[in-house]
Amino acid sequence: MPIKRHRRKLANGEEKIYTYAVSADGTKRHSLSVRDSSDSLQIYRAREFRRIVAALQANSSLLVVGEAGCGKTFLAQAITAELTEMNFQVAVTQPGTVKQILSDIAMQLGVDTEDLEGKTLSTMGLMKEIADWLLVNTAFLICDNAHRFPVSLRCWLDQLHTQGQPILLLATYPPARDIFLKLPRIELEPMADKATRAIMLEAAAELNLELTPAQLASLQQRVGGNPMLAKRVVREEYLGLDGQALDHTQWLDITPYIIAALMCLVLVRFIGLGFNNKSLYLLGGIITVSVAVIRIILYSLPRSKGRLGQ
């Protein structure tokens, strides 16, 4: 089915990009995604994109892992569009209960959700029905936010995987269990500086905000190759907030290394001892105590909490 994209301005002034799959004769159209127009249409993760599409076409399942906001959903949408364009049938899961998710998949694939008597199928029934349908038909399952899936759904996906169904799972740091362990995995690396800078520029243009390269360079410190944060820092700047949060995961606490380097100075004490130099020995003793004090203080500082704003 061919794809069509429209940029529409809504009554409240918002701009959205609508993506449709339109049937050949134009009678049937099926909405694929609605995105803010600030969302880039350019795929910065072209390599991963091509690799995933190729893998799915080769009837192989994949798990895409990355930090929150690293562009998994965007990638899922782009892949859905691409596969639909290739005339494949694609079912995309939306967040919901197990039953909602299954009914949604059934609807997208055109699987009957009622039994012969006209009763709505149970969860188990839906699972079996979809699995049976997928055995004889070709379709792709794309499951975004898979880390939120309950065990029952994961077991069902596991079963589908065993029967040879190509599945694309996208998850934020999923537990190392069942289906997540079985699938070949692609980890989304932080984006290149060039790509995040381009996303920031797009977001700024969207807000009609003029940012100098110096401002962009300064804002980019908090992005860490995360496209969601790239947009967020621009919005924060737009609102005049001096966001200080380091929400990306690309950081390293070097406190232990600093302490280790300081600890090396304790050697002075042993040098003093070895050379029978009393003052060096005393100096080394003072250094030892100072390093120990610094260490205690650094380690007793309140830890940063996992919760926002703490």
Place this chain on the structure above:
Amino acid sequence: MMSRTHIVLAVAATSLVLGTADPVVLSLSAVSSQLPDVDTTKSFSGRVLFPLSSYLEKRFAHRSITHSFLALAIFAVIIFPVTFLGYQYWWGMVSGYFWGFFGDVFTKSGVALFYPSKVRAICPANPRLRLATGSSAEWFVLFFLVIFAILSIHINSAGGIVRSFNQVLGLPSGAIETVNEDASRYLLKAHIKGRNAITQEPINKSYSIIQPLNQNDLLVKDELGTTYRVGNSQESQIVASQMKIERVAPITTTVTNIFLDDEEIYTALIEEEKKLRTPNSELRTYLSGTLTIFDADDLILPTHIDRYDTITLQPGSDIAYARLIAASPQDVVRLLGDYYASGNLVVRIVEKKP
């Protein structure tokens, strides 16, 4: 971090790490500490090196490529020709550059130390405890860094951290260490706290230092020229609990040898003295060595328990052996002048530099 914090941090750390108070080295490190911030046109160095900063800020995040070990290595290679002027200048610049970006580890957004990796190094882990540029906390840190820098420069200009530490503690072993280091270049004075080993009187007085005797004891003299052995050994006349060494003046030391072969000591010394005598050398000529003295039946040297005898005698039949340790020529002439002797004497003449 503000540029002034970078400067003070770089100066303090460079002076401490390199143990220097050289103003050229420290200024070079201060200048180099500004270079990492060339990745933004807002900084001072960015405005000076505008084309470069404009190029960098269009492509890279702030505190990434120029704030990394990679950039440090490149910088170190580029400025390598500076070593022709002296390695300490090169070290000063490298250290300045390093502290220029390493200080940012303590700021909110951290530093990409390991560029091209995007990982930003931070310390401590809690962002609330890290510094925001220009915040009151940073001014507070700056205040302490200034004190630290002044202290560090002061300590290094006074001869280094170990020496200053010795000076503060006044530890006798440390003082002897200092004397060993300085005795050939400076006229030294020791302020000694302790007691007289014989009379047990407390002593709190300054003496000029003649020379170290061994690892534990110093040979000193008071203003009357009386010599004492100071230290903690049993032969000491003054048992020191605290010794603080002071440099009085820079000196030059001349060392010569006198060789006597059955000669009259008086004549030999007078001849030698004519050659050596200079206006400054009067009180600071020291003779050391062993002499074999002939016809020494009637030779008796007085011994003192309350002072250090620079000339000691080992009597024998007809001949005697005199051992001199930093003896003054006057004493030698007075006590042994009339005798004939053979042997070798080392003459050490200490003169203040004009």
